[in-house]
Amino acid sequence: MIEIKKTDYFDPRSIFECGQVFRYLTEEDGNYRIFTGDKTALIRKSAEGYIIDCADDAYFRRYLDLDTDYEKIIRRLSQHVLLAKAAQFGKGIRILRQEPFETLIGFIVSANNHIPRIKGILQRLSNALGEKRNYKGYEYRAFPTARAMAEKNTDYYESQGLGYRAKYIAQTAKAVYGGWDLDGLCSLSTEEARKELLSLSGVGPKVADCILLFAYAKTDTFPVDTWIEKVYYDYFDGKTLPAKKISHYFIERFGNLAGYAQQYLFYYKRELD
DNA sequence: AGCCAGGTTTGTA
DNA sequence: TACAAACATGGC
Numbered sequence: 001m002i003e004i005k006k007t008d009y010f011d012p013r014s015i016f017e018c019g020q021v022f023r024y025l026t027e028e029d030g031n032y033r034i035f036t037g038d039k040t041a042l043i044r045k046s047a048e049g050y051i052i053d054c055a056d057d058a059y060f061r062r063y064l065d066l067d068t069d070y071e072k073i074i075r076r077l078s079q080h081v082l083l084a085k086a087a088q089f090g091k092g093i094r095i096l097r098q099e100p101f102e103t104l105i106g107f108i109v110s111a112n113n114h115i116p117r118i119k120g121i122l123q124r125l126s127n128a129l130g131e132k133r134n135y136k137g138y139e140y141r142a143f144p145t146a147r148a149m150a151e152k153n154t155d156y157y158e159s160q161g162l163g164y165r166a167k168y169i170a171q172t173a174k175a176v177y178g179g180w181d182l183d184g185l186c187s188l189s190t191e192e193a194r195k196e197l198l199s200l201s202g203v204g205p206k207v208a209d210c211i212l213l214f215a216y217a218k219t220d221t222f223p224v225d226t227w228i229e230k231v232y233y234d235y236f237d238g239k240t241l242p243a244k245k246i247s248h249y250f251i252e253r254f255g256n257l258a259g260y261a262q263q264y265l266f267y268y269k270r271e272l273d
Numbered sequence: 274a275g276c277c278a279g280g281t282t283t284g285t286a
Numbered sequence: 287t288a289c290a291a292a293c294a295t296g297g298c
Contacts, residue, residue: 019279111280114297118279121295163294168281204281225279242288243280266279 002052002060009070010050011092012043018093018267020214022106022119023126023143035126036063037099038142040135055135065094065217073260080253082235083261086268093263096214100182102143103215108168108202110210124160125149150177168202175200190218205243219259222250228262231269 004010012032016024023035032043041054054060061067074091078084105125110118122143129148130141150173157166176182180200185193190212197208209223222228224243232246233239241249251258 107279108281110278112278112293113280113295114278116297117295120297158294161295163296164292165281165294202281206280210279223279226277227279270279 001054002057002066003046003048004050004052004066006049008091009074010064010066010094012050014090014092014267015064015094015096018090018263019115019270020210020263021096021098022110022115022122023102033138035140035143036096037102038131038133040133040138040140042138053136063097065097068094070094070260073257077254077257077261077264083264086264087260089271090264090267093267095217095219095259095263097217098215099143100185100211100215101146101176103211104172104176104182104197104200104203105143105149105169107207107210107214108172109162109165111165111202111204111207113165121161128160146173146176149173165202171201172203185216190220193218194221205247209247213259213262220251220256222247222254222258222262225266227266227269230273231265234269 016026016032016034021034025033027033030045034041034043039054039056039059041052041060044051044053052060052064070091070093074087077087106118106122109121126141126143129144129152131145131148133140133142149169152170152173154167154170157169160166162169185196188196193212193216194208197203197211198205203211206223206225209221212218212221213223224246228246229240229243232241232249236249250261254261
Protein backbone atom coordinates (compact mmCIF):
# COMPACT_ATOMS: atom_id res chain seq x y z
CA MET A 1 0.00 0.00 0.00
CA ILE A 2 1.25 3.44 -0.94
CA GLU A 3 -0.07 6.65 0.54
CA ILE A 4 0.07 9.79 -1.54
CA LYS A 5 -0.48 13.12 0.18
CA LYS A 6 -2.71 15.65 -1.52
CA THR A 7 -0.77 17.38 -4.24
CA ASP A 8 -1.51 19.19 -7.48
CA TYR A 9 0.79 16.76 -9.25
CA PHE A 10 -1.09 13.52 -8.90
CA ASP A 11 -4.56 13.17 -10.37
CA PRO A 12 -5.74 9.67 -11.37
CA ARG A 13 -8.21 11.00 -13.89
CA SER A 14 -5.53 13.00 -15.70
CA ILE A 15 -3.04 10.17 -15.52
CA PHE A 16 -5.34 7.50 -16.93
CA GLU A 17 -7.52 9.51 -19.31
CA CYS A 18 -4.65 11.31 -21.01
CA GLY A 19 -4.26 8.59 -23.62
CA GLN A 20 -1.02 6.98 -22.56
CA VAL A 21 -2.57 3.77 -21.23
CA PHE A 22 -5.48 1.53 -22.14
CA ARG A 23 -5.80 -1.02 -19.37
CA TYR A 24 -7.79 0.50 -16.53
CA LEU A 25 -11.36 0.65 -15.30
CA THR A 26 -13.18 3.52 -13.65
CA GLU A 27 -15.45 2.49 -10.83
CA GLU A 28 -18.66 4.23 -9.75
CA ASP A 29 -17.05 5.82 -6.72
CA GLY A 30 -14.38 7.46 -8.83
CA ASN A 31 -11.74 4.88 -7.99
CA TYR A 32 -9.37 3.60 -10.65
CA ARG A 33 -8.66 -0.09 -11.06
CA ILE A 34 -5.46 -0.38 -13.01
CA PHE A 35 -3.64 -3.27 -14.67
CA THR A 36 -0.03 -3.59 -15.76
CA GLY A 37 1.58 -6.82 -16.84
CA ASP A 38 0.28 -9.41 -14.41
CA LYS A 39 -0.36 -6.91 -11.62
CA THR A 40 -3.29 -4.82 -10.52
CA ALA A 41 -3.82 -1.94 -8.11
CA LEU A 42 -6.73 0.06 -6.85
CA ILE A 43 -6.36 3.83 -6.55
CA ARG A 44 -8.85 5.35 -4.14
CA LYS A 45 -9.33 8.70 -2.46
CA SER A 46 -8.56 9.14 1.19
CA ALA A 47 -8.85 12.06 3.57
CA GLU A 48 -5.17 12.89 3.09
CA GLY A 49 -4.95 12.25 -0.64
CA TYR A 50 -4.86 8.88 -2.36
CA ILE A 51 -4.21 5.29 -1.38
CA ILE A 52 -2.66 2.86 -3.84
CA ASP A 53 -3.81 -0.58 -2.81
CA CYS A 54 -1.38 -3.07 -4.33
CA ALA A 55 0.84 -6.03 -3.55
CA ASP A 56 4.12 -4.46 -4.66
CA ASP A 57 4.84 -0.91 -3.53
CA ALA A 58 8.21 -0.60 -5.21
CA TYR A 59 6.78 -1.68 -8.55
CA PHE A 60 3.89 0.78 -8.48
CA ARG A 61 6.05 3.60 -7.18
CA ARG A 62 8.09 3.23 -10.33
CA TYR A 63 5.06 2.56 -12.56
CA LEU A 64 3.37 5.75 -11.36
CA ASP A 65 6.63 7.69 -11.60
CA LEU A 66 6.24 8.92 -8.03
CA ASP A 67 9.86 9.95 -7.61
CA THR A 68 9.89 12.53 -10.39
CA ASP A 69 9.47 16.22 -9.57
CA TYR A 70 6.64 17.38 -11.83
CA GLU A 71 6.48 20.82 -10.28
CA LYS A 72 9.97 21.45 -11.56
CA ILE A 73 9.16 20.07 -15.02
CA ILE A 74 6.09 22.27 -15.30
CA ARG A 75 7.98 25.32 -14.11
CA ARG A 76 10.53 24.84 -16.85
CA LEU A 77 7.98 24.18 -19.58
CA SER A 78 5.93 27.18 -18.51
CA GLN A 79 8.35 29.60 -20.09
CA HIS A 80 6.27 28.93 -23.15
CA VAL A 81 2.85 30.59 -22.92
CA LEU A 82 0.70 27.82 -24.36
CA LEU A 83 2.56 25.13 -22.46
CA ALA A 84 2.04 27.04 -19.25
CA LYS A 85 -1.67 26.86 -19.92
CA ALA A 86 -1.69 23.22 -21.03
CA ALA A 87 0.52 22.09 -18.14
CA GLN A 88 -1.61 23.94 -15.64
CA PHE A 89 -4.62 22.14 -17.04
CA GLY A 90 -2.95 18.73 -16.92
CA LYS A 91 -0.69 19.22 -13.93
CA GLY A 92 -1.95 16.01 -12.34
CA ILE A 93 -0.53 13.89 -15.18
CA ARG A 94 2.38 11.57 -14.56
CA ILE A 95 4.04 9.63 -17.35
CA LEU A 96 3.68 5.98 -16.49
CA ARG A 97 6.45 3.48 -16.89
CA GLN A 98 4.53 0.68 -18.54
CA GLU A 99 5.47 -2.89 -19.43
CA PRO A 100 7.29 -2.90 -22.80
CA PHE A 101 5.49 -5.83 -24.42
CA GLU A 102 2.09 -4.62 -23.33
CA THR A 103 2.87 -1.12 -24.54
CA LEU A 104 4.11 -2.46 -27.85
CA ILE A 105 0.94 -4.45 -28.51
CA GLY A 106 -1.30 -1.70 -27.19
CA PHE A 107 0.08 0.95 -29.49
CA ILE A 108 0.10 -1.27 -32.55
CA VAL A 109 -3.60 -1.73 -31.88
CA SER A 110 -3.97 2.02 -31.41
CA ALA A 111 -3.07 2.85 -35.01
CA ASN A 112 -5.98 4.51 -36.79
CA ASN A 113 -8.32 3.46 -34.00
CA HIS A 114 -10.52 5.03 -31.30
CA ILE A 115 -9.44 4.89 -27.67
CA PRO A 116 -12.66 3.19 -26.42
CA ARG A 117 -12.23 0.49 -29.04
CA ILE A 118 -8.54 0.04 -28.25
CA LYS A 119 -9.45 -0.53 -24.61
CA GLY A 120 -12.08 -3.08 -25.60
CA ILE A 121 -9.70 -5.02 -27.83
CA LEU A 122 -6.96 -5.20 -25.19
CA GLN A 123 -9.43 -6.32 -22.57
CA ARG A 124 -10.72 -9.03 -24.88
CA LEU A 125 -7.19 -10.23 -25.61
CA SER A 126 -6.35 -10.33 -21.91
CA ASN A 127 -9.51 -12.26 -21.08
CA ALA A 128 -8.85 -14.75 -23.85
CA LEU A 129 -5.09 -15.25 -23.53
CA GLY A 130 -4.01 -13.83 -20.16
CA GLU A 131 -3.46 -15.91 -17.06
CA LYS A 132 -5.92 -15.72 -14.19
CA ARG A 133 -4.83 -13.68 -11.21
CA ASN A 134 -6.33 -12.80 -7.90
CA TYR A 135 -5.57 -9.93 -5.57
CA LYS A 136 -7.43 -9.84 -2.27
CA GLY A 137 -10.36 -11.69 -3.82
CA TYR A 138 -10.45 -9.54 -6.96
CA GLU A 139 -10.23 -11.78 -10.03
CA TYR A 140 -8.56 -10.41 -13.14
CA ARG A 141 -6.39 -11.43 -16.07
CA ALA A 142 -2.75 -10.67 -16.64
CA PHE A 143 -1.77 -9.18 -19.98
CA PRO A 144 -0.94 -12.12 -22.27
CA THR A 145 2.70 -13.13 -22.45
CA ALA A 146 4.58 -13.01 -25.75
CA ARG A 147 4.49 -16.77 -25.69
CA ALA A 148 0.71 -16.94 -25.37
CA MET A 149 0.29 -14.39 -28.13
CA ALA A 150 2.83 -16.05 -30.42
CA GLU A 151 0.84 -19.28 -30.29
CA LYS A 152 -2.04 -17.63 -32.15
CA ASN A 153 -2.12 -16.73 -35.83
CA THR A 154 -3.47 -13.87 -37.91
CA ASP A 155 -6.83 -15.62 -38.32
CA TYR A 156 -7.28 -15.72 -34.58
CA TYR A 157 -6.62 -12.02 -34.14
CA GLU A 158 -8.98 -11.23 -37.00
CA SER A 159 -11.65 -13.21 -35.18
CA GLN A 160 -10.97 -11.04 -32.14
CA GLY A 161 -11.87 -7.93 -34.14
CA LEU A 162 -8.39 -6.56 -34.76
CA GLY A 163 -9.08 -5.88 -38.42
CA TYR A 164 -6.07 -5.36 -40.62
CA ARG A 165 -3.81 -5.06 -37.55
CA ALA A 166 -4.23 -8.80 -36.91
CA LYS A 167 -1.26 -9.63 -39.10
CA TYR A 168 1.01 -7.07 -37.41
CA ILE A 169 0.11 -8.39 -33.98
CA ALA A 170 0.72 -12.01 -34.95
CA GLN A 171 4.06 -11.19 -36.55
CA THR A 172 5.32 -8.98 -33.75
CA ALA A 173 4.27 -11.38 -31.00
CA LYS A 174 6.19 -14.15 -32.75
CA ALA A 175 9.22 -11.92 -33.12
CA VAL A 176 9.30 -11.09 -29.41
CA TYR A 177 8.72 -14.67 -28.37
CA GLY A 178 11.46 -15.67 -30.79
CA GLY A 179 13.97 -13.52 -28.92
CA TRP A 180 13.59 -10.00 -30.26
CA ASP A 181 15.12 -8.16 -27.33
CA LEU A 182 12.68 -5.66 -25.87
CA ASP A 183 14.60 -5.38 -22.60
CA GLY A 184 17.76 -4.54 -24.47
CA LEU A 185 16.28 -1.24 -25.63
CA CYS A 186 16.80 0.22 -22.13
CA SER A 187 20.52 0.53 -22.66
CA LEU A 188 20.26 2.10 -26.11
CA SER A 189 20.04 5.77 -26.94
CA THR A 190 16.62 7.05 -27.89
CA GLU A 191 17.63 7.19 -31.54
CA GLU A 192 19.02 3.66 -31.60
CA ALA A 193 16.07 2.19 -29.71
CA ARG A 194 13.70 3.92 -32.08
CA LYS A 195 15.43 2.47 -35.09
CA GLU A 196 15.16 -1.02 -33.61
CA LEU A 197 11.46 -0.63 -32.86
CA LEU A 198 10.76 0.49 -36.42
CA SER A 199 11.82 -2.94 -37.64
CA LEU A 200 8.78 -4.55 -36.01
CA SER A 201 5.62 -5.14 -37.99
CA GLY A 202 2.96 -2.53 -37.27
CA VAL A 203 5.42 -0.13 -35.66
CA GLY A 204 5.88 3.17 -37.45
CA PRO A 205 7.26 6.49 -36.18
CA LYS A 206 4.31 7.43 -33.99
CA VAL A 207 3.92 4.03 -32.35
CA ALA A 208 7.68 3.77 -31.79
CA ASP A 209 7.70 7.16 -30.06
CA CYS A 210 4.81 6.16 -27.81
CA ILE A 211 6.61 2.99 -26.76
CA LEU A 212 9.82 4.90 -26.08
CA LEU A 213 7.98 7.43 -23.96
CA PHE A 214 5.44 5.31 -22.12
CA ALA A 215 7.44 2.13 -21.53
CA TYR A 216 11.05 3.33 -21.43
CA ALA A 217 10.59 6.87 -20.12
CA LYS A 218 12.65 8.22 -22.99
CA THR A 219 11.28 11.71 -22.63
CA ASP A 220 13.27 13.20 -25.50
CA THR A 221 10.54 12.01 -27.84
CA PHE A 222 7.46 13.76 -29.19
CA PRO A 223 4.83 11.42 -30.66
CA VAL A 224 2.81 13.16 -33.36
CA ASP A 225 -0.73 12.01 -34.02
CA THR A 226 -3.80 13.67 -35.50
CA TRP A 227 -4.48 15.65 -32.31
CA ILE A 228 -0.96 16.97 -32.06
CA GLU A 229 -1.15 17.97 -35.71
CA LYS A 230 -4.18 20.04 -34.78
CA VAL A 231 -2.30 21.57 -31.86
CA TYR A 232 0.55 22.58 -34.13
CA TYR A 233 -1.80 24.01 -36.72
CA ASP A 234 -4.04 25.86 -34.27
CA TYR A 235 -1.52 27.22 -31.78
CA PHE A 236 1.95 27.25 -33.23
CA ASP A 237 2.18 27.82 -36.91
CA GLY A 238 -1.21 28.10 -38.59
CA LYS A 239 -0.09 25.60 -41.18
CA THR A 240 0.42 21.90 -41.51
CA LEU A 241 3.81 20.26 -41.42
CA PRO A 242 4.95 16.65 -41.87
CA ALA A 243 4.84 14.76 -38.57
CA LYS A 244 8.58 14.30 -38.53
CA LYS A 245 9.15 18.04 -38.64
CA ILE A 246 6.58 18.76 -35.93
CA SER A 247 8.32 16.23 -33.73
CA HIS A 248 11.67 17.82 -34.44
CA TYR A 249 10.29 21.29 -33.75
CA PHE A 250 9.28 20.36 -30.19
CA ILE A 251 12.33 18.27 -29.38
CA GLU A 252 14.55 21.18 -30.40
CA ARG A 253 12.66 23.47 -28.02
CA PHE A 254 12.10 21.22 -25.05
CA GLY A 255 14.84 18.59 -25.24
CA ASN A 256 14.30 15.83 -22.72
CA LEU A 257 11.13 17.53 -21.52
CA ALA A 258 9.51 17.12 -24.95
CA GLY A 259 7.64 13.99 -23.93
CA TYR A 260 6.01 15.75 -21.00
CA ALA A 261 5.13 18.69 -23.20
CA GLN A 262 3.49 16.33 -25.64
CA GLN A 263 1.28 14.81 -22.98
CA TYR A 264 0.16 18.17 -21.63
CA LEU A 265 -0.65 19.41 -25.12
CA PHE A 266 -2.43 16.23 -26.14
CA TYR A 267 -4.57 16.13 -23.02
CA TYR A 268 -5.34 19.84 -23.21
CA LYS A 269 -6.45 19.66 -26.83
CA ARG A 270 -8.45 16.48 -26.47
CA GLU A 271 -10.32 17.55 -23.35
CA LEU A 272 -11.08 21.08 -24.48
CA ASP A 273 -12.07 20.58 -28.11
C1' DA B 274 -25.90 6.98 -41.61
C1' DG B 275 -21.57 8.13 -42.11
C1' DC B 276 -17.34 9.89 -40.31
C1' DC B 277 -13.19 9.00 -38.25
C1' DA B 278 -9.82 7.19 -35.03
C1' DG B 279 -3.09 8.46 -30.55
C1' DG B 280 -1.02 5.35 -38.42
C1' DT B 281 1.40 1.74 -41.02
C1' DT B 282 2.21 -0.55 -45.12
C1' DT B 283 2.63 -0.84 -49.81
C1' DG B 284 3.03 0.93 -54.30
C1' DT B 285 4.51 4.56 -57.43
C1' DA B 286 7.42 8.31 -59.36
C1' DT C 287 12.93 10.44 -50.68
C1' DA C 288 8.16 11.84 -50.85
C1' DC C 289 3.50 11.26 -51.31
C1' DA C 290 -1.17 8.72 -51.88
C1' DA C 291 -4.14 5.08 -51.44
C1' DA C 292 -5.60 0.95 -49.04
C1' DC C 293 -6.67 -0.90 -44.93
C1' DA C 294 -11.01 -3.55 -41.00
C1' DT C 295 -13.65 -2.33 -37.44
C1' DG C 296 -17.04 -0.24 -34.54
C1' DG C 297 -17.91 3.91 -31.27
C1' DC C 298 -20.08 8.00 -31.68
